[in-house]
Amino acid sequence: MSTNENTYAVIVAGGQGTRMGTALPKQFLDLDGKPVLYHSIKAFADAMPGIHLILVLPAHQISYAQMILQAFEQRIDLTIVAGGETRFHSVQNGLNAISGEGIVFIHDGVRPLVSAALIHRCYEMALEKGSAIPVTPAIDSMRMIKGTDSEPVDRTQLRIVQTPQTFRTDVIKPAFEQSYNAAFTDEASVLEASGKKVYLVEGDRSNLKITTPEDLLIAEVLIKSMF
Structure with missing residues (x-):
């Protein structure tokens, strides 16, 4: 794809590594x-x-950024922004670093296997509809807990949400001007609370989020088979 001067990626990395059992953030x-x-x-x-x-x-963790920059063989332009109290505030800070209009990807820093195909799919949908939220079908059986009881859930009606959640900047930046709400679990929920419609796009099961040591092992296998 040609140069994308009006395209942005806000990559959010706020993990502490607690579930990884490591001193170094995941x-x-x-x-x-x-x-x-x-x-x-x-x-x-x-x-x-x-x-x-x-x-x-x-x-x-900003001092760790040098570790990332040194990993690239050629110089890379990277704007580094301090996060906030919650993911909402961190994303808000990232969006505030954008001065122009265009398409912005908001991505979990611990989803390292995001494919070019998924990135392009999200871009095209956001360009057309204003938003693109990648999702995958739920493949496991699920149950809803109600006190000491539970009941089965129709998994065909469920989708697992991924990133990059992708938007036109004129759609998502105004949404982040509203006050924080604990119900904001991702950018899609922020957009919906502002009264805008969320559009779903096909995600990718290999686009896993690294949370546990097992996830890191799976990513090692996948990255060797993908590249």
Whole structure:
């Protein structure tokens, strides 16, 4: 794809590594010889040449950013922004670093296997509809807990939400001007609360979020088979 001067990626990395059982935050752990975050950033740089990259890190982790920059063989332009109290505030800070209009991807820094095909799919949908939320079908049986009882849930009606959640900037930036609500679990929920419609796009099961040591092992296998 040609140069994308009006395209942005806000990559949010706020993990502490508690579930990984490591002192080093999970976004900086090694994956195939490079930090996890390196792969997430490189996926957008490769898929959308000329994209403006914005990395949002907790203030106390900004010193780790040098580790990411050094992982790239060639110099990469990366705007680094301090995160906020919640994901909502971190994304808000990232969006505030965007001055122009265009398409913005908002991506979990610990989803390092996002494919170019998914990035392009989200871009085209957001360009057309204003938003693009990647989802995959729920494949496991599920039950709804009600006190000490439970009941089955029709999984055909459920979708698992991924990132990059992708938007036109004129749609998502105004949505983040509203006050924070604990019900905001992702950018789609923020957009809906502002009265705008959310559009779904086909996600990718290999676009896993690294949360546990098992996830990192699976990512190692996948990255060797994909690239």
